[in-house]
Amino acid sequence: MSEPQPIFLSDYRPPAYRVTRTELTFDLDPHATRVKARLHIERHPEHEAGTPLELDGERLVLKRIAIDGQPLEPDEYQVGEAGLVVHRVPKAFLLDTEVEIAPDGNTALSGLYRSSGMFCTQCEAEGFRRITFYPDRPDVMASFSTTVIGDAEREPVLLSNGNPVERGELPGERHFVTWEDPHPKPSYLFALVAGDLRKVEDAFTTMSGRDVTLQIWVEEENLDKTEHAMASLKRAMRWDEQTYGREYDLDLFMIVAVNDFNMGAMENKGLNIFNSAAVLTHPRTATDAAFQRVEGIVAHEYFHNWSGNRVTCRDWFQLSLKEGFTVFRDQCFSADINSAPVKRIEDVAFFRTAQFAEDAGPTAHPVRPDHYIEIGNFYTLTIYEKGAEIVRMLSNLVGKEAFRRGSDLYFERFDGQAVTIEDFVGCMAEASGQDFEQFMRWYSQAGTPQIDAHGEYDYANAEYRLILRQRTPATPGQPEKQALHIPVRLGLVGTKSGRDLPLTLEGETLGTDTVIHLREEEQEFLFTEVSEAPVPSLLRGFSAPVKLHFPYSREDLAFLQAHDTDGFNRWDAGQRLSLLALDDLIAAHRNGVEKVMDPRVVEAFRVLLEAQPDDKAILAQMLTLPSEAYIAEQQPLVDVDAIHAARTFVRQGLALALRDDFLRIYRENQDDAPYAPEPEQIARRSLKNVALAYLMAIEDEDAVQLAREQFEADHNMTDVRHALTLLVHSSRSDIADPALKTFGETWAHDPLVMDQWFAIQVTRPQPDVLDRVRFLMAHPAFSLKNPNKVRALIGTFANQNPVNFHRADGAGYRLLADTVIELNRLNPEIAARLVTPLTHWARFDEDRQALMKGELERIRAEKLSPNVYELVEKALA
Ligand code: ARG
Numbered sequence: 001m002s003e004p005q006p007i008f009l010s011d012y013r014p015p016a017y018r019v020t021r022t023e024l025t026f027d028l029d030p031h032a033t034r035v036k037a038r039l040h041i042e043r044h045p046e047h048e049a050g051t052p053l054e055l056d057g058e059r060l061v062l063k064r065i066a067i068d069g070q071p072l073e074p075d076e077y078q079v080g081e082a083g084l085v086v087h088r089v090p091k092a093f094l095l096d097t098e099v100e101i102a103p104d105g106n107t108a109l110s111g112l113y114r115s116s117g118m119f120c121t122q123c124e125a126e127g128f129r130r131i132t133f134y135p136d137r138p139d140v141m142a143s144f145s146t147t148v149i150g151d152a153e154r155e156p157v158l159l160s161n162g163n164p165v166e167r168g169e170l171p172g173e174r175h176f177v178t179w180e181d182p183h184p185k186p187s188y189l190f191a192l193v194a195g196d197l198r199k200v201e202d203a204f205t206t207m208s209g210r211d212v213t214l215q216i217w218v219e220e221e222n223l224d225k226t227e228h229a230m231a232s233l234k235r236a237m238r239w240d241e242q243t244y245g246r247e248y249d250l251d252l253f254m255i256v257a258v259n260d261f262n263m264g265a266m267e268n269k270g271l272n273i274f275n276s277a278a279v280l281t282h283p284r285t286a287t288d289a290a291f292q293r294v295e296g297i298v299a300h301e302y303f304h305n306w307s308g309n310r311v312t313c314r315d316w317f318q319l320s321l322k323e324g325f326t327v328f329r330d331q332c333f334s335a336d337i338n339s340a341p342v343k344r345i346e347d348v349a350f351f352r353t354a355q356f357a358e359d360a361g362p363t364a365h366p367v368r369p370d371h372y373i374e375i376g377n378f379y380t381l382t383i384y385e386k387g388a389e390i391v392r393m394l395s396n397l398v399g400k401e402a403f404r405r406g407s408d409l410y411f412e413r414f415d416g417q418a419v420t421i422e423d424f425v426g427c428m429a430e431a432s433g434q435d436f437e438q439f440m441r442w443y444s445q446a447g448t449p450q451i452d453a454h455g456e457y458d459y460a461n462a463e464y465r466l467i468l469r470q471r472t473p474a475t476p477g478q479p480e481k482q483a484l485h486i487p488v489r490l491g492l493v494g495t496k497s498g499r500d501l502p503l504t505l506e507g508e509t510l511g512t513d514t515v516i517h518l519r520e521e522e523q524e525f526l527f528t529e530v531s532e533a534p535v536p537s538l539l540r541g542f543s544a545p546v547k548l549h550f551p552y553s554r555e556d557l558a559f560l561q562a563h564d565t566d567g568f569n570r571w572d573a574g575q576r577l578s579l580l581a582l583d584d585l586i587a588a589h590r591n592g593v594e595k596v597m598d599p600r601v602v603e604a605f606r607v608l609l610e611a612q613p614d615d616k617a618i619l620a621q622m623l624t625l626p627s628e629a630y631i632a633e634q635q636p637l638v639d640v641d642a643i644h645a646a647r648t649f650v651r652q653g654l655a656l657a658l659r660d661d662f663l664r665i666y667r668e669n670q671d672d673a674p675y676a677p678e679p680e681q682i683a684r685r686s687l688k689n690v691a692l693a694y695l696m697a698i699e700d701e702d703a704v705q706l707a708r709e710q711f712e713a714d715h716n717m718t719d720v721r722h723a724l725t726l727l728v729h730s731s732r733s734d735i736a737d738p739a740l741k742t743f744g745e746t747w748a749h750d751p752l753v754m755d756q757w758f759a760i761q762v763t764r765p766q767p768d769v770l771d772r773v774r775f776l777m778a779h780p781a782f783s784l785k786n787p788n789k790v791r792a793l794i795g796t797f798a799n800q801n802p803v804n805f806h807r808a809d810g811a812g813y814r815l816l817a818d819t820v821i822e823l824n825r826l827n828p829e830i831a832a833r834l835v836t837p838l839t840h841w842a843r844f845d846e847d848r849q850a851l852m853k854g855e856l857e858r859i860r861a862e863k864l865s866p867n868v869y870e871l872v873e874k875a876l877a
Pocket residue numbers: 124125126262263265266267300301323376379
């Protein structure tokens with residue numbers, strides 16, 4: 001067997017043949033589904049007669065093939081592992097094929113598969129070729145008609161894209177429904193669902209007065225978990241009308257919840273398919289974070305109807321065209337309906353931890369990659385989140401109004417087309433009159449740019465000189481980097497007045513908050529008429545996805561935390577202050593020196609706790625220390641034990657010093673009102689729970705009782721899960737064990753709650769946890785075939801329990817590698833994702849490096865899927 005080969009962006013050619021219309025008939029059967037396809041095909045005029053017709057197809061058993069009604073002779077075509085070639089075809093013709101597929105044996109969850117007894121599909125990126133022979137590429141767009149035939153009893157509900165146009169009974173207790181989707185679409189947006197499902201229905205009137213029926217389809221027991229998703233959908237539809245002028249374009253919009261799903265959700269035209277974890281909520285089963293995640297994902301998939309479906313990608317290298325833009329859209333939506341600064345803080349905290357790590361590792365790739373082996377490996381934080389940061393920079397650069405003109409232009413000009421990132425940025429350039437030539441490097445250059453900044457205040461001349469230097473580190477395949485166009489939003493905060501000072505740059509007055517443009521490798525900015533010594537507040541709102549170094553003193557940071565007018569930077573100043581203190585403690589731990597708590601950190605926290613907070617959600621964020629993963633991201637060499645010890649020490653130090661404040665905050669924010677996933681309530685809960693976590697860090701006896709009461713009160717899942725987590729992570733097994741048992745028994749019937757039950761246990765910092773992971777893998781509620789379970793148990797352990805995953809004896813690595821090897825056969829996409837923590841071996845000490853590489857080599861010795869192959873090769877390159 002030859003090694004999987006990369007494909008290159010530079011090899012892109014338009015398709016020789018296009019499909020204008022696709023007519024499908026599915027005769028469903030778990031082991032042997034028959035798929036008939038009638039394709040209306042035309043040769044592109046630029047291609048000569050005699051160009052063979054090449055169709056993608058995997059794991060299909062061809063039963064029949066005919067052109068214009070004439071069955072083909074065996075020598076007229078050829079079927080291989082990857083598809084079908086017909087040697088000679090007319091200029092325009094009808095191709096009929098019939099294939100057999102086996103949904104029950106499809107554990108990769110790509111193509112047509114079964115989940116909890118129902119049939120469903122996942123076609124992005126290349127799943128449609130597992131359903132029928134087809135030019136399975138996004139630049140081939142056809143109108144679809146789909147007839148689904150199923151068992152009247154087992155599959156009373158038969159769904160596909162568009163509108164239902166016909167239904168009827170068939171012999172043998174079978175029935176059918178025919179769906180017509182008038183909007184031409186690429187194959188990756190095809191969807192089919194069939195099963196015993198119930199629906200919740202609602203309606204939406206669009207801005208032009210059209211009535212749209214909204215349906216959410218679920219298993220019967222989940223009918224009471226759809227309210228929030230439905231409300232979110234309606235809000236998203238309204239928001240897209242108001243913010244982007246985008247109206248929904250079919251009479252029916254459906255969402256289906258399925259239990260087995262590789263990702264969060266999928267934007268299939270008119271029939272979004274969701275991982276049940278991304279759509280179902282109930283106060284008793286879902287946390288605030290889950291409610292907010294559902295809101296964001298429902299909006300994200302809905303927004304794709306324009307940014308993705310009406311205007312789609314020419315090829316998969318352009319994936320960020322739809323994903324980066326749509327993530328930006330869903331982030332803005334969530335910011336608008338919740339607290340904007342908190343949303344930004346959460347997004348950036350996640351981004352700087354996870355995307356920065358990806359960008360610094362062996363799988364670092366540009367937002368528009370120029371080659372890949374397996375596109376399924378490119379649904380990454382870089383494509384999604386860094387892509388969204390680039391769109392955000394564009395939006396800030398051109399301003400709100402020009403951005404809207406640019407997006408209007410983009411949607412109008414390219415409606416019904418498959419386009420490129422240049423097309424998108426071109427519209428923004430046209431609408432704003434700005435030049436984005438240098439800016440485009442953000443799409444082609446991998447790696448996180450670093451800005452080293454310093455400044456000098458000249459008292460005599462009332463000048464502040466700011467010097468910025470940028471550098472992007474080498475990444476695999478890109479040793480040299482060019483300077484980027486980096487927008488740096490800033491203010492100068494006067495140390496006397498505590499206020500933002502008026503800014504004058506090169507004679508121009510700019511208000512108190514402005515954006516400077518770093519385009520050179522090194523650039524100097526001279527602010528004049530600076531009446532007092534300032535502390536610069538740089539990169540406000542995280543105005544560019546970069547690492548910013550400035551030699552702030554701890555006093556500067558405490559000052560910014562108290563005075564910065566930018567909420568994001570106020571938070572960030574606190575994070576930087578904590579990181580400096582943590583650095584000292586990490587060093588002390590490594591050197592075996594006694595740890596001493598920095599009083600300046602205690603003081604900064606005291607100020608926060610004793611002020612009357614105007615925004616409790618922000619306060620909760622400010623009181624949260626950087627995560628172990630983010631601390632690790634700052635270290636030259638990751639020492640998981642020192643990081644854990646240092647962070648624990650700070651948490652305990654703060655709890656000891658500020659015990660009464662935390663206790664007061666807890667009590668002040670207790671709330672018996674019926675649960676609602678609303679910003680005000682969520683803020684109170686998060687503040688209360690942060691306080692409880694500090695108190696539990698010292699296992700304060702009052703706190704243990706409060707945690708126990710909070711668990712037993714059983715008021716909502718946010719509080720229950722938090723209390724249970726604190727107890728399970730403490731040494732109080734006398735309370736934790738019975739609580740865990742009760743929780744596990746109460747929710748044994750609910751897979752989404754059991755996922756949380758797994759996650760709570762495997763994040764325990766105590767050293768016995770690996771045995772617990774093994775034990776839980778044998779639990780009847782666990783299954784390697786269900787991606788949510790794999791993520792909840794193995795993924796959570798490997799990614800969120802650093803001290804135990806990185807055990808010095810390598811047992812954590814071994815467990816992960818064993819799981820990857822098994823999953824490689826079952827579900828390559830999930831297996832490849834799971835490998836990620838091992839690929840970061842270079843960040844650890846030599847012994848751990850050897851152990852991690854050893855496991856990667858053990859994986860490499862297997863017969864690998866292209867997905868796992870690509871990752872392991874990169875990691876060991
Ligand atoms: N387009 C989907 C979304 O972000 C994700 C599809 C993921 N597909 C995959 N093979 N991983 O909304």
